[in-house]
Amino acid sequence: MPSNPLPSRLRVRTVPVDVTGDLLTRIPDEVDPREVVTWLREGDGMVGWGRAVTVRTSGPARFADAESWWDRVRELAEVEDEVRDAGSGLVAFGSFAYSPASADESVLTVPRVVVGRRDGQGWVTHVVLDDEPWPPAHPAEMLARSNPRIDELDPVVETPGTVPAERWPEVVGRAVERITSGAVEKVVLARDVTVRHRDGDVVRVAPVLERLQRRYAATWTFAVDGLVGATPEMLVRLQGGRARSRVLAGTIRRGAAALHETPQGDPEHPVDPRLRLVSSEKDLDEHAYAVRSVVEALAPHCSDLQVPTAPYVLELPDVYHLATDLTGRMRSGATSLRLAAALHPSAAICGTPTAAAAAVIAELEGMDRGRYSGPVGWVDGDGDGDWGIALRCGELAPDRRSLRIFAGGGIVAASNPHAELAETEVKLTAMRHALGLATR
Ligand SMILES: C=C(O[C@H]1C=CC=C(C(=O)O)[C@@H]1O)C(=O)O
Numbered sequence: 001m002p003s004n005p006l007p008s009r010l011r012v013r014t015v016p017v018d019v020t021g022d023l024l025t026r027i028p029d030e031v032d033p034r035e036v037v038t039w040l041r042e043g044d045g046m047v048g049w050g051r052a053v054t055v056r057t058s059g060p061a062r063f064a065d066a067e068s069w070w071d072r073v074r075e076l077a078e079v080e081d082e083v084r085d086a087g088s089g090l091v092a093f094g095s096f097a098y099s100p101a102s103a104d105e106s107v108l109t110v111p112r113v114v115v116g117r118r119d120g121q122g123w124v125t126h127v128v129l130d131d132e133p134w135p136p137a138h139p140a141e142m143l144a145r146s147n148p149r150i151d152e153l154d155p156v157v158e159t160p161g162t163v164p165a166e167r168w169p170e171v172v173g174r175a176v177e178r179i180t181s182g183a184v185e186k187v188v189l190a191r192d193v194t195v196r197h198r199d200g201d202v203v204r205v206a207p208v209l210e211r212l213q214r215r216y217a218a219t220w221t222f223a224v225d226g227l228v229g230a231t232p233e234m235l236v237r238l239q240g241g242r243a244r245s246r247v248l249a250g251t252i253r254r255g256a257a258a259l260h261e262t263p264q265g266d267p268e269h270p271v272d273p274r275l276r277l278v279s280s281e282k283d284l285d286e287h288a289y290a291v292r293s294v295v296e297a298l299a300p301h302c303s304d305l306q307v308p309t310a311p312y313v314l315e316l317p318d319v320y321h322l323a324t325d326l327t328g329r330m331r332s333g334a335t336s337l338r339l340a341a342a343l344h345p346s347a348a349i350c351g352t353p354t355a356a357a358a359a360v361i362a363e364l365e366g367m368d369r370g371r372y373s374g375p376v377g378w379v380d381g382d383g384d385g386d387w388g389i390a391l392r393c394g395e396l397a398p399d400r401r402s403l404r405i406f407a408g409g410g411i412v413a414a415s416n417p418h419a420e421l422a423e424t425e426v427k428l429t430a431m432r433h434a435l436g437l438a439t440r
Pocket residue numbers: 188190233248249250251321347348349391392406407408409410411427
């Protein structure tokens with residue numbers, strides 16, 4: 001497990017403060033973009049920066065190694081927490097590779113500073129190591145500073161990804177063949193696109209996050225170790241003994257164009273795309289596989305698991321998704337991180353059966369997904385936390401001068417390869433918009 005040795009002391013102090021305005025503007029501009037962490041929704045949540053302690057893990061044990069490291073950090077921490085809410089006191093932000101075979105490391109990190117706000121209650125957490133003194137600035141003074149360049153996007157250009165868009169329908173067609181031959185029932189295939197700083201400089205993430213949270217306020221805007229995005233899908237939230245999950249699968253594009261997209265579309269008698277989505281056998285099938293995978297993984301940990309019988313339509317700025325919200329009471333004592341590990345990879349991003357779908361993905365996608373589609377989120381000292389699935393996101397290259405942005409879609413027997421290409425394009429809109437690229 002490659003990680004720096006833990007310090008002999010780790011002191012954590014959380015104080016309540018009045019936090020007004022946009023949390024993202026509190027992140028100092030000079031912070032390395034890979035050291036920025038965020039978890040924001042509807043303006044509330046947490047932002048942080050700096051690294052107090054960090055673990056990097058990889059391979060099949062990437063979750064288990066991170067969990068045992070977190071247990072040691074929890075034992076070591078001396079916590080003074082005047083707020084005592086989920087996320088106050090000791091907290092770590094994490095992001096895990098989708099595949100055990102990924103060359104990309106998974107990461108769990110305790111920032112030096114966290115600024116949080118929930119339901120009008122603000123707080124600041126500082127972390128110091130060994131005998132370091134507490135930072136001299138009073139939290140209120142620190143919060144008075146605000147990043148003057150938050151609206152300044154870096155100029156970027158887009159270049160093709162691993163599989164060029166025009167070849168994507170062929171790749172999807174091969175997946176449909178695997179499904180009709182019976183090798184697999186559902187498989188989720190994803191593609192990437194590379195975006196580079198036009199002048200070869202470092203791409204700053206705070207302005208990207210700012211645009212994501214403004215347009216996609218109802219999603220979770222995240223940043224962990226250079227992975228930035230706005231996910232609509234909550235793998236698991238654990239708070240006060242209750243687990244929740246929002247499963248998404250099944251998508252239709254918003255807007256007038258969607259009305260004419262299928263061969264059956266009649267421009268004279270447009271059908272609301274939401275109605276089309278809830279009555280589409282193909283999308284309902286795709287959704288049912290995803291729900292089943294989450295129910296199977298949550299059931300051993302929960303009593304009283306509530307599973308709605310039919311999905312609802314989640315409305316996002318570019319797309320509608322079929323969505324199911326599940327809730328259960330915890331009986332296993334697992335932390336949110338343990339639950340995220342148990343739920344990954346769900347059939348919303350891998351397929352059914354899991355092992356067969358993972359093999360088809362490895363064979364057909366031709367790329368390493370890195371941390372796209374892996375769990376991303378945070379865990380606090382009590383084990384509570386939020387873990388989303390890293391979707392609608394991009395991952396900064398180690399040199400921070402480019403990022404790969406990703407989008408995928410669930411393939412079932414009835415999938416149309418050209419419609420699947422269009423679906424990945426519309427899902428790429430979130431990151432293209434946030435980076436200031438004209439959307440197609
Ligand atoms: C794999 C992605 O979306 C998943 C989540 C929602 C809907 C999906 C779909 O309809 O295919 C995917 O399962 C992605 O955004 O890259």
